[in-house]
Amino acid sequence: MDFAFTDEQQMIRDTAEAFLKDTSTSEAVRTAMVSELGYDAELWQRLCGEMYWQAIHIPEAYGGLGLSYIELIAIVEQMGRYLLCAPYFSTVCLATNALLCAGSEEQKAEHLGAICEGKTATLAWSNTGGWTADSVSASVRKDGDDYLLNGDYRYVIDGASAELLILAAKEEGNNAVQLFAVDATAAGIERQALPTMDQTRRQAAIQLKDLRVPAGAKLTCESDDAADALNKTLQLATVALAAEQAGGMQQLLSSAVEYTQERKQFNRPIASFQSIKHKAADMMMRNEVARSSIYYAACVADEALTGGELSAELPEAASIAKAWCSEAYFKNAGEAMQMHGGVGFTWEYDVHLYFKRAKASEHLLGNSDQHRENIASLLLDGE
Amino acid sequence: MKLQFSEKDEAFRKEIAGWLADNLTGEFAQLKFRGGPGDEHMFPEERKRWEQKLAEGGWTCVGWPTEYGGRGLSIEQQVIFYEEYARAGAPGRMGHIGDGLTGPTLIAFGSEAQKAKYLPGILAGTEFWCQGYSEPGAGSDLANVKTKARFDEAKGKWVINGQKVWTSLAHESEYCFVIARTDPDSKAHKGLGFFLVKMDQPGVTVRPIEQITGTSEFNEVFFDDAECDADDIVGEPGDGWKVAMGLLGFERGVSTLGQQMAFQNELNEVVKLARENGAANDPQIRQRIAQAHIGLKIMRYNSMRMLSGDKGDGSLQKEALIYKLYWASWHRDLGELAVDIMGPEATILPEGPYELNRLQSLFLFTRSDTIYGGTNQIQRNIIAERGLGMPKEPKW
Numbered sequence: 001m002d003f004a005f006t007d008e009q010q011m012i013r014d015t016a017e018a019f020l021k022d023t024s025t026s027e028a029v030r031t032a033m034v035s036e037l038g039y040d041a042e043l044w045q046r047l048c049g050e051m052y053w054q055a056i057h058i059p060e061a062y063g064g065l066g067l068s069y070i071e072l073i074a075i076v077e078q079m080g081r082y083l084l085c086a087p088y089f090s091t092v093c094l095a096t097n098a099l100l101c102a103g104s105e106e107q108k109a110e111h112l113g114a115i116c117e118g119k120t121a122t123l124a125w126s127n128t129g130g131w132t133a134d135s136v137s138a139s140v141r142k143d144g145d146d147y148l149l150n151g152d153y154r155y156v157i158d159g160a161s162a163e164l165l166i167l168a169a170k171e172e173g174n175n176a177v178q179l180f181a182v183d184a185t186a187a188g189i190e191r192q193a194l195p196t197m198d199q200t201r202r203q204a205a206i207q208l209k210d211l212r213v214p215a216g217a218k219l220t221c222e223s224d225d226a227a228d229a230l231n232k233t234l235q236l237a238t239v240a241l242a243a244e245q246a247g248g249m250q251q252l253l254s255s256a257v258e259y260t261q262e263r264k265q266f267n268r269p270i271a272s273f274q275s276i277k278h279k280a281a282d283m284m285m286r287n288e289v290a291r292s293s294i295y296y297a298a299c300v301a302d303e304a305l306t307g308g309e310l311s312a313e314l315p316e317a318a319s320i321a322k323a324w325c326s327e328a329y330f331k332n333a334g335e336a337m338q339m340h341g342g343v344g345f346t347w348e349y350d351v352h353l354y355f356k357r358a359k360a361s362e363h364l365l366g367n368s369d370q371h372r373e374n375i376a377s378l379l380l381d382g383e
Numbered sequence: 384m385k386l387q388f389s390e391k392d393e394a395f396r397k398e399i400a401g402w403l404a405d406n407l408t409g410e411f412a413q414l415k416f417r418g419g420p421g422d423e424h425m426f427p428e429e430r431k432r433w434e435q436k437l438a439e440g441g442w443t444c445v446g447w448p449t450e451y452g453g454r455g456l457s458i459e460q461q462v463i464f465y466e467e468y469a470r471a472g473a474p475g476r477m478g479h480i481g482d483g484l485t486g487p488t489l490i491a492f493g494s495e496a497q498k499a500k501y502l503p504g505i506l507a508g509t510e511f512w513c514q515g516y517s518e519p520g521a522g523s524d525l526a527n528v529k530t531k532a533r534f535d536e537a538k539g540k541w542v543i544n545g546q547k548v549w550t551s552l553a554h555e556s557e558y559c560f561v562i563a564r565t566d567p568d569s570k571a572h573k574g575l576g577f578f579l580v581k582m583d584q585p586g587v588t589v590r591p592i593e594q595i596t597g598t599s600e601f602n603e604v605f606f607d608d609a610e611c612d613a614d615d616i617v618g619e620p621g622d623g624w625k626v627a628m629g630l631l632g633f634e635r636g637v638s639t640l641g642q643q644m645a646f647q648n649e650l651n652e653v654v655k656l657a658r659e660n661g662a663a664n665d666p667q668i669r670q671r672i673a674q675a676h677i678g679l680k681i682m683r684y685n686s687m688r689m690l691s692g693d694k695g696d697g698s699l700q701k702e703a704l705i706y707k708l709y710w711a712s713w714h715r716d717l718g719e720l721a722v723d724i725m726g727p728e729a730t731i732l733p734e735g736p737y738e739l740n741r742l743q744s745l746f747l748f749t750r751s752d753t754i755y756g757g758t759n760q761i762q763r764n765i766i767a768e769r770g771l772g773m774p775k776e777p778k779w
Contacts, residue, residue: 001388001459003687009384070384257771272774274760277767284766285705292685292702299386310386320677372673373666379654379676380663 003295005074012067013074017081019051024082026350032085033199033353037161039085047086048118054092055116057305058100062108063116069236069305073243073298077291080244081251083200083353087120090158093240094233095121098166100305101236102179102221102229111164111181121164123233124153124206131234131366133168133177133227138208140169140178147218149180149188149211155364159204160193166219167208168230176225180217188212198360200353232304235318238365239297242321245329245361246290252336252354253283259340270339279335286328290321297321316378323371326362333358386687388459396463402440403471411436411474418475419645421748423600427555430477434508437478444482444506451490451498452506458690465641472648477555481505481512485560488630492577492617501579504557515547515561515580515604516627523761526572526624530606532563532616539613541578543586543606549755553589553602556582561606562627565620575623579615586610596747597737639686639706646679646714649745653721656742662724671720678713685709704770708762711752718749 005013023043032040048054057072058064072092079088092115099111115121126135138151149169153159167180184191188211194203221229257280260271270276297317303310333355337344344351362368388396407415411433418430437443446461447453456464476482486505489498504510521527530545543563553559559580566574580587586609591599617626657663657672689703721742722729733740739747753759767773 001392001462001687002385002691003684004691005384253771257773261773268777269774271767272776274764274776277771277773278760278763280771280773281705281708281763281766284701284770285709288702288705289681289685289709292688293681295384295688296386296680296684299384320680323673323677324681369670372670372677375673375676376663376669379672380658380669 003299005070009071009074012071013078016051016053016075016078020078020082020084024079024084029083029085029200029350029353038158038193038199038202039087039161044086044120045118047088053088054096054118056092058096058112058116062112064112069239069302070295070298073240073294073301076240077243077247077250077294080247083248083251083350083357085200087122087158087161089201089237089240089244090122090162091115091120093237094123094157095162095164095166097236098123098179098230098233099181099219101233102219102226103181104220107181107219114164119164120158120162121166122156122158122162123166123168123237124156124159125168125230125234127152127154127205129155129363131238131370133230133234136168136170136177136227136230138167138169139172140180141172143212145215147178147180147213147215149208149213151208153206153208154194154203156204156206157364158202159206160191160202165189165206167211168226177227177230179219179221179226179230180213181219182211182213182217186211186213196360198353198356200357201360232314234365235314236301236304238318238322239294239301241361241365242290242297242318242325243294245325245358246287246294248354248357248361249283249287249290249325249329249332252332252351253280253287255350256280256283256336256339259343263341276339279339283332283335286324286332290325290328293321293324316375319366319371319374322366323368323375326371327368329358330355330362388463392457392459392463395460396467399442399464399467400471402442403467403473406436406440407471407473414474415472416474416648418477420475420752421596421598421600421744423475423551424598426474427477427552430474431508431511431555433474434476434478434511436508438506438508443478443508444486447486447490447502447506451486451502453486462640462690466644469641469644469648477511477552478505478508480514480552480556481510484514484630485512485558488560488577488617488626491629492622492626494614494617496614497579497617501558510557511552511555513550513553513556513559513582513604515550515559517549518546519548523758525627526575528562528564528575530561530563531567532561532565532576532578532620533567534565534613534620535610538610540610541576541613541616543578543580543609543611545606547604547606548601549592550589550602550604551600553582553604554591558582559587559604560617560630562623565616565623572624574621575627576620577617577623577626578611579617580606580609580611584609594748595750596739596744639689639710640683642710643679643683643686646682646710646717649717649721649741650675650679652741653717653724656721657724660724660726662726668720668724671716671723675713675717675720678716682710682713701770704766705762707757708759708766711759711762714752715749718746722746 055064056067060066127137128135140147140149165182165184188209190207192205196203260276261269263270300310300313300317304314337351343349445454445456445464449455532541532543535542561578561580565576586607588605590603592601662668685702692700
């Protein structure tokens with residue numbers, strides 16, 4: 001048992017922190033978040049071309065770096081800290097994981113290979129914001145050698161800009177879930193960018209009208225029903241989202257502590273008041289244990305991807321991390337805003353960007369109540 | 384990062400689990416799950432004999448270096464030891480202050496003579512210790528110690544006068560370590576000494592404190608010209624604060640994982656009750672049970688991180704700084720959850736005049752968790768000042 005980063009993992013984390021601190025500055029985030037695309041295409045090229053982060057946990061056989069989920073989490077935590085606007089979560093944490101969980105060798109070689117080259121992708125599964133395969137909303141039926149898909153999706157992360165879509169649909173008749181890898185520009189797909197309260201992460205609505213795809217587009221996972229593969233994908237993504245949340249918390253804490261040490265009232269820095277210090281202490285406590293929860297979940301996620309003995313713990317570890325981090329991030333964001341006083345309410349200061357991101361990511365992939373209920377049913381409903 | 388223990392460590396787990404299963408029998412069977420916080424006053428004699436049993440098996444002082452008679456276990460194996468100990472329901476350790484605090488303090492700061500005099504009794508489970516830190520006027524402000532130690536040249540002994548409070552197991556202990564002021568004109572953390580005082584002497588009086596549970600684990604200890612030998616001071620006069628702070632460092636160790644296993648036993652009982660009495664169907668209770676489960680799991684992950692990152696130089700990492708605040712708050716919440724699951728039945732005692740059941744006792748006793756060993760408020764000050772570099776309060 002060694003629950004600390006290895007030297008190499010620490011180096012990857014430190015490199016990510018330094019790179020993002022330089023490139024994902026407040027100015028850069030504010031420019032990207034109001035741009036057409038929602039992110040800086042040049043920066044994305046650097047992430048893919050120089051850092052090779054899009055390929056971090058893709059096996060070497062498909063052109064990736066073949067590192068573990070722990071390295072991925074270490075990087076994603078820093079992305080959350082610096083509010084990186086990029087199609088990373090959608091491409092790597094959603095689509096790549098879906099391909100890893102459900103794709104055949106050929107499909108992985110083709111699509112993961114393209115992702116390694118910098119292609120963007122996302123996963124669309126529901127129109128309700130549900131976070132399990134039960135919430136799959138579109139339908140599919142066989143039509144000759146092809147499949148015909150109909151239905152709509154909402155809250156699709158980077159859905160308007162992604163080049164490759166992984167679409168989930170339920171088979172008419174038996175309700176089995178199937179996943180399809182489809183070019184985003186295919187006829188029968190209508191995409192609509194949605195204006196978002198959290199501008200640092202884009203969402204879209206997607207409508208399928210008799211989308212015709214060849215049989216080879218169906219991800220051929222081992223089972224006839226891809227529900228398990230989709231659930232596993234969503235759990236893996238949930239772990240990554242929790243890591244983003246923990247990273248955001250760190251930045252809120254740092255900026256709140258810095259601001260309250262500069263701000264003077266009653267002839268003393270307001271950081272010297274216990275009412276402020278105690279808020280900061282609680283923020284640090286929530287932040288540190290958030291970290292502990294994501295590192296554990298990262299280890300479990302890695303085992304789940306590699307078939308290790310702790311694989312079965314993934315649903316629980318993901319729910320634990322997301323239940324804790326969602327609530328803690330939003331709580332810390334609210335506290336940070338309060339500690340900044342009036343300026344925390346201005347567009348000029350960054351606190352609101354984190355505050356909005358906190359609420360948005362809380363509702364993405366299941367909120368704290370839902371994940372707690374998931375834990376409760378694991379604990380209370382079995383024999 | 385890796386979560387699995389090595390094969391060697393897993394073999395060790397089997398060894399200690401097997402030993403406990405073989406030995407927690409006969410006269411010791413009644414001690415299962417007894418003697419923990421809130422129950423420390425129970426079965427003192429039997430639990431002392433249990434300490435000697437542990438010693439026979441070589442299971443006292445497992446973290447001490449072998450040169451001092453310890454088992455010299457690695458961090459991983461200490462974790463396993465404490466986990467298995469708690470999992471088996473082995474009783475609250477009568478020897479935990481000597482094993483966890485006095486011993487490590489003497490090994491770090493004591494003279495060779497002190498080590499030779501005191502370590503064997505701790506190892507053998509025959510001599511027990513209590514701690515004399517807090518005073519009526521020195522709680523959160525621990526440095527405001529008023530107890531005085533004066534060296535009597537004629538007797539060649541230290542003479543101690545003053546009062547300590549919240550001393551658990553004082554009436555069951557052979558020795559007490561006492562912080563006392565060696566320089567009567569000194570203030571705060573300067574001018575203190577760290578003394579090793581024999582309890583069985585005319586100058587020492589122990590008076591139990593009746594707590595909100597109706598029981599008494601804690602005591603007041605009065606020193607009226609109590610004496611200790613010239614060489615029963617650890618370090619020099621004036622070193623007391625340094626030694627005491629070093630000792631507090633030993634409190635945050637691997638035993639936290641054993642503590643968590645005891646918490647798990649409590650949570651299991653709460654969950655079992657909720658399933659039995661139907662509270663498990665209440666959506667609010669479900670949320671709170673899940674939150675308790677999540678909180679305990681994360682506590683474990685945090686401890687694993689704390690231990691893995693331990694640089695062994697006494698420097699406090701952030702995940703260690705927050706630990707007391709975190710577990711104390713969690714445990715208090717568990718106590719509240721327990722009685723809320725019991726419902727109105729929580730208000731009825733199993734027996735008069737004031738017998739509490741385990742969960743009622745948990746509810747009441749956990750109110751002390753957020754007070755002793757540094758209140759939640761003091762913990763937050765420490766976190767803000769040491770962990771985040773925020774300014775101290777202006778002095779009055």
